[in-house]
Amino acid sequence: MNRNEFRSEMIRSELEDIVGQHFVSVDESDKLVYSTDWSWMPQMWLDRGQPLPTPDYIVHPDSAEQIAEIMDIANKYRIPVVPWGGGSGTQGGALPLFGGILLDTKRMDKIIEIDEVSLKVTAQAGINGEQLEWALHEKGLMLPHYAAASRCATLGGYLAPRGTGTISTKYGKAEDMVLNMQIVLPTGEIIRTAPVPQHAAGPDWPRLFLGAEGTFGVITEATMRLDYLPEARLMRAVLFTDLSKALEAGRLIMTRRLHPFVIRLYDPESTRSQVKKVLGLDYEGAYMVMGFDGDPDIAALEEQKALAICTGLGGQDVGRAPGEAWWEHRYDFYYPPLSLHLPWMYGTTETVTTYDKIEPLYWAVKRAVEEGFPEWDIKFIAHFSHWFHWGVMCYSRFIIEEPPADAQEALQLHNRVWQAAMQAVIDNGGMINEHHGIGLKLGRYMRQQYGDAWPFMLRLKKMIDPNGIMNPGKVGFGF
Ligand SMILES: Cc1cc2nc3c(=O)[nH]c(=O)nc-3n(C[C@H](O)[C@H](O)[C@H](O)COP(=O)(O)OP(=O)(O)OC[C@H]3O[C@@H](n4cnc5c(N)ncnc54)[C@H](O)[C@@H]3O)c2cc1C
Numbered sequence: 001m002n003r004n005e006f007r008s009e010m011i012r013s014e015l016e017d018i019v020g021q022h023f024v025s026v027d028e029s030d031k032l033v034y035s036t037d038w039s040w041m042p043q044m045w046l047d048r049g050q051p052l053p054t055p056d057y058i059v060h061p062d063s064a065e066q067i068a069e070i071m072d073i074a075n076k077y078r079i080p081v082v083p084w085g086g087g088s089g090t091q092g093g094a095l096p097l098f099g100g101i102l103l104d105t106k107r108m109d110k111i112i113e114i115d116e117v118s119l120k121v122t123a124q125a126g127i128n129g130e131q132l133e134w135a136l137h138e139k140g141l142m143l144p145h146y147a148a149a150s151r152c153a154t155l156g157g158y159l160a161p162r163g164t165g166t167i168s169t170k171y172g173k174a175e176d177m178v179l180n181m182q183i184v185l186p187t188g189e190i191i192r193t194a195p196v197p198q199h200a201a202g203p204d205w206p207r208l209f210l211g212a213e214g215t216f217g218v219i220t221e222a223t224m225r226l227d228y229l230p231e232a233r234l235m236r237a238v239l240f241t242d243l244s245k246a247l248e249a250g251r252l253i254m255t256r257r258l259h260p261f262v263i264r265l266y267d268p269e270s271t272r273s274q275v276k277k278v279l280g281l282d283y284e285g286a287y288m289v290m291g292f293d294g295d296p297d298i299a300a301l302e303e304q305k306a307l308a309i310c311t312g313l314g315g316q317d318v319g320r321a322p323g324e325a326w327w328e329h330r331y332d333f334y335y336p337p338l339s340l341h342l343p344w345m346y347g348t349t350e351t352v353t354t355y356d357k358i359e360p361l362y363w364a365v366k367r368a369v370e371e372g373f374p375e376w377d378i379k380f381i382a383h384f385s386h387w388f389h390w391g392v393m394c395y396s397r398f399i400i401e402e403p404p405a406d407a408q409e410a411l412q413l414h415n416r417v418w419q420a421a422m423q424a425v426i427d428n429g430g431m432i433n434e435h436h437g438i439g440l441k442l443g444r445y446m447r448q449q450y451g452d453a454w455p456f457m458l459r460l461k462k463m464i465d466p467n468g469i470m471n472p473g474k475v476g477f478g479f
Helices: 003-019 028-033 040-047 064-077 129-137 155-159 205-209 243-255 268-279 296-312 321-328 355-371 407-427 443-464
Strands: 057-059 081-084 101-104 111-115 120-124 178-184 190-192 218-225 232-240 262-266 286-294 316-319 345-348 351-354 378-387 391-400
Touching (some): 040 407, 064 081, 064 178, 243 296, 355 378, 391 407
Parallel strands (some): 057 101
Antiparallel strands (some): 120 218, 178 190, 232 286, 262 286, 262 378, 351 391
């Protein structure tokens, strides 16, 4: 046994001492499974028969205390710790780029308390999103983070990349729902944030852990705000010939403080392709669905007001059925057989900005992608969802159905398209991401996104994780 093998066996046995032999794997097949999340780059790489970095140890802890002890080992041997929830991330955030310990949180799946008075749930961070939702539904409650990924994502995975669900327009992003968290820091300390987020007892430091994507520590438990399941959900669809007018309708609905739980506006290309493929609706123009929920009378009144705004701007009310079809099939867009798939090349270049900038931003990204690569047949589709009082997210995607067969060529083309799209985003006042996170894929744009504030973020990282063990190479932090 050479020195490296000896060290490796030492680490393995120390990890087994903490979680038990059964919960540490060094099997090659397990390593392969954990070498890719849902992002296109590693999936393509594997699909083309290329090897990926794999973890050295896959560890399944069941408590914050065990994770604290694992951190001690990682610090002692200076090896990476990569938190893994459902592995459904699309940015390469959970890739074990430098080996080390892959920390799968899914054994930490307990619901600790459901409080039906204050409407909150406390659960371990590895709980599956859909299972949590089922338990809440039994009590007439919901965690209104309706992510398309709920079936395959965890509570910690909602929070770590600052996710956004389908009904965020009324209920907020995952980060808006969190009341408090338990976190294991890279130093092995177990901390709890204050019981409630709205107070004036010092700066809002707990938010540092939202969007850190596991680079600042492991979220092990969270208390989330809940809502009652709504009595009514009214869906409606409107068709616009002019995307500009449709965006203005959305802006007016939001700035006049109506409360749709969803507005989803598909650009003409998306309406023509995606809406037709998934919902079978044969429309030309920009198809918009909106939904109002809660008390049936209030929902109906708000819907009527929103509809008046839409028709006043030239929108055609196409009724409830096409809106209800969308609600019924809202996740089908993201799963086989209708989702984008290999060997295609695709990427979701989603962004968010204020209302004054959103339309120029959309056109700039579309132009950068469609016109920047004349030698390739690139499709660009987009929809606008997750509306705020001040602006809206644009979920745009590029698709190349016949990309280069060679893995390296494919990767380079993919990165060039991303570069063109992200430069257009930054130049036009957008954020490089709204809800998928940064992960590995977008790390290279963080310095440009944050400018003078970036060195401050690097110093924060150094302070929180002095040995650089947590999820190295992600969110733009070093290797
Ligand atoms: C079909 C599909 C649909 C999707 N729809 C949506 C959507 O509607 N809205 C949305 O926001 N996203 C969506 N996503 C993206 C992604 O699934 C979500 O961000 C999801 O919440 C990630 O959760 P996860 O448990 O799978 O995290 P993972 O992929 O396992 O991890 C994501 C990142 O979080 C870190 N992490 C995970 N758990 C912890 C923890 N406990 N503590 C600290 N860091 C942690 C990881 O290290 C990694 O950096 C979708 C993805 C797919 C494949």
